[in-house]
Amino acid sequence: MEKHNPIPEDMYREHILELYKSPSNFGTLKNKTHEKTAYNSVCGDEVTVQLLVKDNIVKDIKFSGSGCVISMVASSMLTDKIKGMAVDAIKNMKGEDVLGLLNMKLNLARVKCALLSFEAVKGALK
């Protein structure tokens, strides 16, 4: 018998769904210095990240686009995390760090959703 691997039930738990409905840092920046859009080729979603970098520090960050629960919540948490961080420290961040923020066990197909905004941030700061 093959094992069925559903997502842990708590992935769609209430506070995650709340964050999905009203994510942090959603919108656009007037005074951005960096910007990048990342695409998810599986569903066609895109997320755009805009940053305001001053003295090598991310002073402000916003993201926009549409996405699934995973990608929206991950974008919300990631942008919260890196606001105020040094650019070099962000460049040293790895995918696992972002997945760690989410603290969910994801199916392989959804890892791309979780890392979409991170990909945009990395691209913007390149």
Next chain:
Amino acid sequence: MELNNQTAKALKNDFPIFKHNLGLVYLDNAATSQKPSSVINAVKDFTERDNANVGRGVYSLAERAMKKYEGARKVIANFISADSDEVIFTRNTTESINLLAHTLPSILPEGKNEILLTEMEHHSNLVPWQQMAKKHGFKLKFVKIKPDFTLDMDDLKNKLTDKTAILALTFASNVLGTINPIKEITNLAKSKGAMTIVDAAQAIQHLPVNVKEIGCDFLAFSSHKVLGPNGIGILYGRKELLEKLDPFNLGGGMIESVGFQDSSWKTGPEKFEAGTQNIAEAVGLAGAIDYIKKIGLEKINSWEKKLTDYALKRLKEVPGIKIYNPGTDSSVSLVSFNLPGIHPHDVAELLNEKKIAIRAGHMCAMPLMEILKAKSGVCRTSFSFYNTLEDIDALVDSLKEIQKKFA
């Protein structure tokens, strides 16, 4: 045997996947079908008893392998009412279309510089033509779809002109389910002297496909969507056209004679079958066709229509649901939809909790998603004859629960 809810349920026993995944509600048949034991055994038996390379050996075993391989070609040719020497083994529909996109330019008549496709094409019948058009200076045009998700035939008649070199279109849409009036369309194309190519990947498992009656020049499909193994596909081509075409892949098995500076090709399908082919899988595909014939394509079609009808009726119970389907009579057995405000990925993931497998995303039809205004893609549920009314009940009941979760 008549196909109904009881017999469909019993047919699941022919498919080992359901034994190894208890409770699986498999509604992603348009992506790939499950395989009956008879197909799995056909591949296994060939490998265990008859395996040798084909077209080369003189010993008995090689001869037996060759007979099985060519026998498979005959079964497949017969299934689509073609002659055996009009059936080429490829890897899949995509490779079949790529073969054409690479080899057709040299035999197209001068003065024709347009390729006509439709807005509902799968990437596999779009991207190869984009590259071909760029390389050889052709212009791509697209037949529109109507708000009822059927092809706009008036638009087709307008866009099909004396300049149309190729009309390539899908028999049935992998997103909308729409069955196109393929015979009428090939007739129109012929009257303008355009070459016709039919992508039958989503039709072959549901509808009788008769290339002579359709009157197309080429037709392609994949084995894995019609109960057969992966890695084998078919390209049908009219004999006189295949004779004119240059080979696509070059190497062993497809040559007549080779010198240091030049070579000549075999005639017939072998010209297009360079290198060792997926022999066991070809035999497996013939096994799949035998299995389908045993049940009967008409019975399959009739039961799948009942499933589609039931699915459309029940899905409409879900508040606010957006359904992208032209209705049972104009559709193969698949229904795409979106729940308002819920991303297709989330729907599919939550259905997975209930062991329900559906497809979510752009379905390899990104331009069509733009037209449908489904930026994040759609949810697609697709039925085979082994699906039951209970499978659809499980789907719809779960969708209603998901909606509550997001409310």
